[in-house]
Amino acid sequence: MKRFLSLFRAAQPPAPPPRPVAGFDPCKTVADAAPPREQPKPKPYLALVRGLAGHDLVALTDAPLVLGRDATLDVHLADAGISRRHCRVRRSGARVLVEDLGSTNGTFVDGERVEGEVELPTGATLQLGDRRLRLERLTDEDVAARRSFAADLDRARRYVEALIPPPLDAGPVRTEWVYVPSSVLGGDALGHHALSDGRLALYVVDVCGHGVEPALHAASVLNAIRGESLPETDFGDPGQVLARLNTAFAMETHNDLVFTIWYGVLDAERGRVRFASAGHPPALALSADGSTLRRLGTKNPPIGSFPARAFAQDEADLGRGERLYVFSDGAYELEDRDGRERSLEDFERVLTAPHADRSPGEPQRLYEASLAATGASLLEDDFSLLLATLPA
Amino acid sequence: MNLDVVEQTARLSCIRLEGKLDSTGVDQVETRLTALLSKSGDAILDLTDVSFLSSLGVRLLITIAKLLDRRASKLVLVAAPQLVDGALKHSSLDEILPIVGAVEQAKAVLAT
Numbered sequence: 001m002k003r004f005l006s007l008f009r010a011a012q013p014p015a016p017p018p019r020p021v022a023g024f025d026p027c028k029t030v031a032d033a034a035p036p037r038e039q040p041k042p043k044p045y046l047a048l049v050r051g052l053a054g055h056d057l058v059a060l061t062d063a064p065l066v067l068g069r070d071a072t073l074d075v076h077l078a079d080a081g082i083s084r085r086h087c088r089v090r091r092s093g094a095r096v097l098v099e100d101l102g103s104t105n106g107t108f109v110d111g112e113r114v115e116g117e118v119e120l121p122t123g124a125t126l127q128l129g130d131r132r133l134r135l136e137r138l139t140d141e142d143v144a145a146r147r148s149f150a151a152d153l154d155r156a157r158r159y160v161e162a163l164i165p166p167p168l169d170a171g172p173v174r175t176e177w178v179y180v181p182s183s184v185l186g187g188d189a190l191g192h193h194a195l196s197d198g199r200l201a202l203y204v205v206d207v208c209g210h211g212v213e214p215a216l217h218a219a220s221v222l223n224a225i226r227g228e229s230l231p232e233t234d235f236g237d238p239g240q241v242l243a244r245l246n247t248a249f250a251m252e253t254h255n256d257l258v259f260t261i262w263y264g265v266l267d268a269e270r271g272r273v274r275f276a277s278a279g280h281p282p283a284l285a286l287s288a289d290g291s292t293l294r295r296l297g298t299k300n301p302p303i304g305s306f307p308a309r310a311f312a313q314d315e316a317d318l319g320r321g322e323r324l325y326v327f328s329d330g331a332y333e334l335e336d337r338d339g340r341e342r343s344l345e346d347f348e349r350v351l352t353a354p355h356a357d358r359s360p361g362e363p364q365r366l367y368e369a370s371l372a373a374t375g376a377s378l379l380e381d382d383f384s385l386l387l388a389t390l391p392a
Numbered sequence: 393m394n395l396d397v398v399e400q401t402a403r404l405s406c407i408r409l410e411g412k413l414d415s416t417g418v419d420q421v422e423t424r425l426t427a428l429l430s431k432s433g434d435a436i437l438d439l440t441d442v443s444f445l446s447s448l449g450v451r452l453l454i455t456i457a458k459l460l461d462r463r464a465s466k467l468v469l470v471a472a473p474q475l476v477d478g479a480l481k482h483s484s485l486d487e488i489l490p491i492v493g494a495v496e497q498a499k500a501v502l503a504t
Contacts, residue, residue, distance in 0.1 A: 184415075208451040210415060251454075258451050260483075279450065279483040301484040302447070305454045329447060341444055380415075381446075 040139035044096055046075070046089065046126070047134045057136075057143060064090035066101070067128060080375050081105050081129025081337075089120065096120045096135055105129060130375055156215040157181045160189050163222050168192070172268035173200050177386045178363035186382035187214030187259065188328050189222045195236055200266045201225070204384055206280065206328040207259040208302070217257045221249060221303075225263075238263045238276035239313035242300060246278075246311070251304040258302040262326050266318075268390055273324065276313035278303050281329050281344060286351055288321030288392060293352050296324075321392035323358070325351065330381030331366070337375040363387050393417035395424060398495070403433045404502070406495060410441035413449030422452055429456055432463070436498040438470040445479035457489055466490075468498040 046065075048056035058065065058075055067075040068086040077086075083103035090097055099117040100107040107114040108127040120126055126133045138146075161179065168175040175192055187207025195201055205221050207214035228235050230244040241263050251258050262283055264275035275283065275296050282297025298312040318324065332347035350356070350369060357365060363385045371379060393411035400406070405428055411417055429435050437456070439445070453469070460467045469491045471480060480486050490501050 206447060208447040210448075251458075256451070256455055258454060260447060279447070281482070299481070299484050299487070301488060302450065302454070305451075306488060333444075333446065 040141055042137035042139050042142070044091065044122075045136050045138050045143070047136045048131065057138070057146065060089065060091050060096060062091060064088050067133075068101075068103075077128060077131050079129040079131050082131065086128050087114070087126075089126070096122075098126060103128070152212050153185045153215075156212045156219075157185055160215055160219050160222070163189065163219055163226070164191055165193065165226075168200075172391050173266060174389045175202075175386065176360065176363050178367045178383065180367055180379070180383040181215075182210070182330065182379050182381050182383075184210040184380075185212070185215050186210050186328075186330065187218045187257075188330065188382035188384040189218035190326070190384050190386045191222055191226050192386065192388070193226050195265065197236065198269075199236060200268070200388070201235055201263070202266060202324070202326055202386060202388055203261060203263045204280070204326045204328055204386055205259055205261045206330075206382070206384070207257055209257065213255065214257060214259075217249075217254065218259065221245065221259060221261075224248060236265050236274070237313070238265060238274050239298075239311045242276050242278050242303060242311035242313075243309070245303050246307075246309070249304045250307065254304060258304040260302050260328075262297065264296070264324070264326065266324070266388060266390075271318045271320070271322075271390065272315060273318055274313060274315045276300065276311055278311060279305075281327065281332070283324055283326040284348065284351060285316065285318060286323045286325065287319055288323075290352060290354075290356065290358070293348055318390055320390060322390050324388045324390075325385060326388070327385040328382060330379060330383045331370065331385050333381065334370055334374050334379065336373045342373065393420045395421045397428065398438065400428070400431075401433065402431075404436070404499075405429055405431065405433055406436040406438065406498075408438040408441070412444040412446075413439075413442050413452070414444055414446040415448050418446075418448045418452050425452070426456065426459065429459060432465070434466045434468070434502050435460055436468050436470060436495060436502070438495055438498075439475060440470055440472050442471070442475060445475060447483075450479060450483045450485065453485060453489070466502055468492065468501050470495055470498050 044060040045057045065074040066085055066088050068084050069082045070084040085101045086103040087101055087107040088099045097117050098114055098120045100114045109120055110124050120135050122135050122137050124135055177190055187209055190204040192200055192202045203225055205218050207218045224230055230248055233244045234240055260279035262277040262280045264273050266273045277297040278300035279302035282295035285294045285296055296316055298314050300311045332342055332344050334342045336342055367383050396408045398406040398408050457467045467489060469489055471491055476491055492498050
């Protein structure tokens with residue numbers, strides 16, 4: 001991956017054309033006097049499909065490139081289905097050729113297994129394990145534009161991250177979280193804050209879509225909640241919070257964006273949680289000994305989708321040491337190595353496994369376990385999980 | 393994601409989708425589907441062969457439902473129990489849109 005990024009950074013936009021100088025003819029404009037601009041020449045690039053922010057590019061120069069899992073190679077792809085030295089790509093005049101290097105799982109061009117050395121046509125997809133790269137011909141300006149887009153995505157990601165509070169490692173309720181944006185940046189956000197009466201509000205938001213727009217929408221929602229800036233809202237009343245959000249973020253006035261949310265208010269002293277969810281997976285409450293798992297959710301449509309309506313909420317008692325997992329669907333809607341769609345039930349089985357490690361760091365370990373199950377190096381959706389633990 | 397126009401008259405569009413209605417699937421069909429349903433008349437969306445519905449797919453269905461509602465037309469979904477019990481129930485679309493198990497049932501709903 002370093003190779004992708006460094007090569008990408010190496011591609012600079014072209015220098016601006018020399019400024020034309022007007023002659024003495026008063027009828028002649030500056031543009032008339034400018035020398036004819038040379039058309040930018042496209043160069044071949046391997047573009048990693050769904051790579052980091054979808055923008056990783058590697059330039060194909062005269063030197064052949066070896067792709068594989070070995071970190072010392074020209075193009076290092078960390079993926080369990082990829083051999084250490086997987087395939088070689090080289091230019092031959094205007095053509096680009098690819099050769100499998102005896103990989104275990106094979107190299108494919110547009111789904112056809114590569115035997116010997118074959119041509120990789122422009123626009124064709126080269127597949128190694130779960131990673132796909134497309135041969136594109138791009139001008140320096142194209143590359144600069146992609147770099148700018150990738151930088152915007154990265155800024156949006158950092159903005160959302162900056163809004164997420166640090167974990168609570170002291171006090172009656174302990175929290176931990178993991179937020180890993182997908183390759184194309186989804187619309188997840190999460191947070192918690194203390195209400196004026198000492199109870200703790202917890203929330204996970206998932207704006208439908210990918211890219212900068214949903215990420216910034218998620219940030220707006222997060223700001224409205226954590227700043228308690230919704231009008232005439234009791235933030236200790238989850239149903240009311242969702243109803244107010246539904247009014248404030250109607251899709252008609254927000255470029256057709258809708259979002260799902262789980263919002264809960266935790267009273268650690270009484271061991272009780274009030275909650276409401278809208279189009280969102282239920283939170284999971286796991287007893288301290290790991291023997292009982294309960295789903296905590298209510299049935300409401302995604303926020304912003306339909307106007308004024310009441311939002312159902314519910315309450316549940318929580319035992320001492322009980323653990324509350326609040327997450328987005330990206331935590332379990334994954335395709336595993338065998339192409340099977342994983343489900344909420346699969347995720348529940350992971351949480352309740354007999355030897356599950358529930359020591360500090362569990363959210364990060366759950367993310368890593370999901371990643372391992374897919375065999376990919378990045379997930380296709382954001383992975384967000386907030387864990388709140390009651391005192392034992 | 394495949395899109396088949398099963399039937400399209402001035403009064404009714406019946407469209408069948410097949411595959412995963414995830415971000416890729418939505419990208420593939422959104423423009424065509426919206427264009428097809430922008431014409432007058434009610435609509436039946438047959439999701440029987442849709443194996444997965446992501447939140448982006450849910451948003452697409454909501455957008456279409458609103459599009460039709462604005463011109464006083466109706467949308468009926470046809471879906472397998474697995475989809476109804478999963479994503480359609482999670483998103484509460486089962487409370488907002490009529491969902492039936494077969495196209496003929498959908499036509500009966502629209503006739504009432």
